[in-house]
Amino acid sequence: MVSEHVQSRSGKRQKTEDRIIGAAAELFLKHGFKATTIRAIARAAEVSVGRVMSVGDKDVILVRCFDRWIGQLQNGTYTASPRRGSLSQRGSSSVQRHLLELFLPFLEFFAEHEDLSRDYAAAMMRVRGEPEVFNTLAVDLQSRLSESLVSIGINEGHARASAAALYDSYLGILFRWAATTMSLDDAVEAMLASIVFHTRVRGSL
Structure with missing residues (x-):
């Protein structure tokens, strides 16, 4: 009882x-x-x-809100605005385009809510503890990235390392975006450059 x-x-x-x-x-x-x-x-x-x-406080609540939005974007339950077709057509291979597609919903959300995203980046620096974006959400996305890398012949160890590096690149791009005049196109190009590196260089190992 x-x-x-x-x-x-x-x-x-x-x-x-x-x-x-x-x-x-x-x-x-x-x-x-x-x-x-x-x-x-x-x-x-x-x-x-x-x-x-x-x-x-408001910082903690904002971080919790972003954890929720990011989780919804990952599981497909967030209703996003229509995508610009040119964004998803970038990348020279189907795997590169697929990997970019995994990141595009987040980049587009940040672009749509740019001021709020800057406040989020600042709040992340002030809040103690680890938000879900560094834990469960990170594990889920890195797992999907790793599976895609393995599918093109990259061994599992290198795939896991590259998946973690790609996730760190994504976070770095978001913080850089929040601190500069970076545009959505710039962010997509930066993400794609990291994807190209990890699919070409690692592919031969």
Whole structure:
């Protein structure tokens, strides 16, 4: 009985947190990071300000929102804007284009919400702990990258190393993008250059 009660309370707490993150996500997308207040999030989620603060400050909540968006982009449940056809046609081989396709949803999301993405990059530097983008989400994407690399004859060890390097390149591009006047086209070209390197150089090893 005690165990069931604890599980019930834990489930309710998680549902409340999910509602808070969902409300914050909508407000951030609509009004931006700076204009969204903790009080507004509490009002939208129909909880107290203190309950919102128990999840974290605005930086923590923004990082949690991006974890959610990135997860939705990875599993295909986020409704993205129509893609520019020219982006997905880049790359000289089908594998390179496939690898680029794995990154395009994230790059396009960052381009569509550029100011919010800059706030996210800054928040990542301030928040303690490791966001999901460095854990479960990273493992999932790197696994898919590695499988694609193995499919063109790269041995598993090199494929795992290249998948990790490609993921690090992607994160580096996002932080560089946030700090400069880099455009979506620039980001795609930078990502493709890394993909080309890891599919050509590693392919002969």
